[in-house]
Amino acid sequence: MTRLSLTLGYVPGGTPAKWARIWAERQPEVPLRLHAVAAADAAEAVRAGTVDVALLRLPVDTTGLAVIGLYEETTVAVVPADHVAGAVDELAAADLDGEPTLLPLDDVVGWAEAPGVPIDHRPETTLDAIELVAAGLGALIVPQSLARLYHRKDLIYRPIRDAPTCPVALAFPDGPQSALVEEFVGIVRGRKPGSSRGQGQPAPKRTAREKSLAKQAARAAAGKVSSRPRRAERGRR
Known part of the structure; x- marks a missing residue:
């Protein structure tokens, strides 16, 4: 099977x-x-x-x-570790104006008005672009998870607070x-x-008597005997 x-x-x-x-x-x-x-x-x-x-x-x-x-996802800029961006916790898009940037062929941000000046060469993949950032060719704008995935000791990344997010x-x-x-x-x-759908019919609702019996059983299991049976027992004496 x-x-x-x-x-x-x-x-x-x-x-x-x-x-x-x-x-x-x-x-x-x-x-x-x-x-x-x-x-x-x-x-x-x-x-x-x-x-x-x-x-x-x-x-x-x-x-x-x-x-x-x-x-x-938050959008971030990946830059060399000695970049001036390392002095702040986050960037504005305007901070990257005039900055050489890399736009890989598998870009997933799709920011039409992204800051910076794209270099002529477009690397094939984001990983290739990371290598070029480390070589000092420019900055790279990516979702934060990709910056984490490809993190290197010689690179840093900073959130761009006014960038579009990556759904x-x-x-x-x-x-x-x-x-x-x-x-x-x-x-x-x-x-x-x-x-969850597809798991069959729901369990039928319990009657009031079934609920009462269940409570008595729970009390008995916890060492608490119901007072109703004791009254019945006294009545037989």
């Missing part, structure tokens, strides 16, 4: 660990397979069925997808979903285990 599993795609800097832990607690018999995907390929991976669901960065082409916004979302195929996808969506949305 084929063993069921669910595949979660995630882009560099994505943080699936929290939901993977909850999934393992609720679905210990169903593996959650984590599959790293490039930011530019994440949406297509869902459409093609390479992954069942994906954590991706917006904006992307969401044709054929259902998308749930999750959180907004992160969960995407899955539009239309009817499998029970496993619905369960994962429920986890991401914060549903409690008993309230």
Whole structure:
């Protein structure tokens, strides 16, 4: 028999660990397979069925997808460790005016009015751009999670307080979903285990007598005998 599993795609800097832990607690018999995907390929991976669901960065082409916004990432500037930005806790966009900047081909910020002066060369990936920042060629504007992912001792990063944030979302195929996808969506949305869809009918409500008997049993288990049985016993004496 084929063993069921669910595949979660995630882009560099994505943080699936929290939901993977909850999934393992609720679905210990169903593996959650984590599959790293490039930011530019994440949406297509869902459409093609390479992954069942994906954590991706917006904006992307969401044709054929259902998308749930999750959180907004802070946008930061990555610069050499000896840069003047190291003297402050955060930057304004104007602080980067005239600064040489790097714009990798896999840029995920998409800030049309970003400050700075882009250099002619566009590195292929953000990781390549990080190497060029370390070489002193310019600053790099990225989501904070990518700055953390590619952190080096010879680099620092500072939040840009007036920059647009970088949205992160969960995407899955539009239309009817499998029970496993619905369960994962429920986890991401914060549903409690008993309230997740697809887990069968809810337990029937107890009658008043059943509730009373349950309370008596709980008191007895705690060493507290109900007074009602004692009165009945005295009446028999």
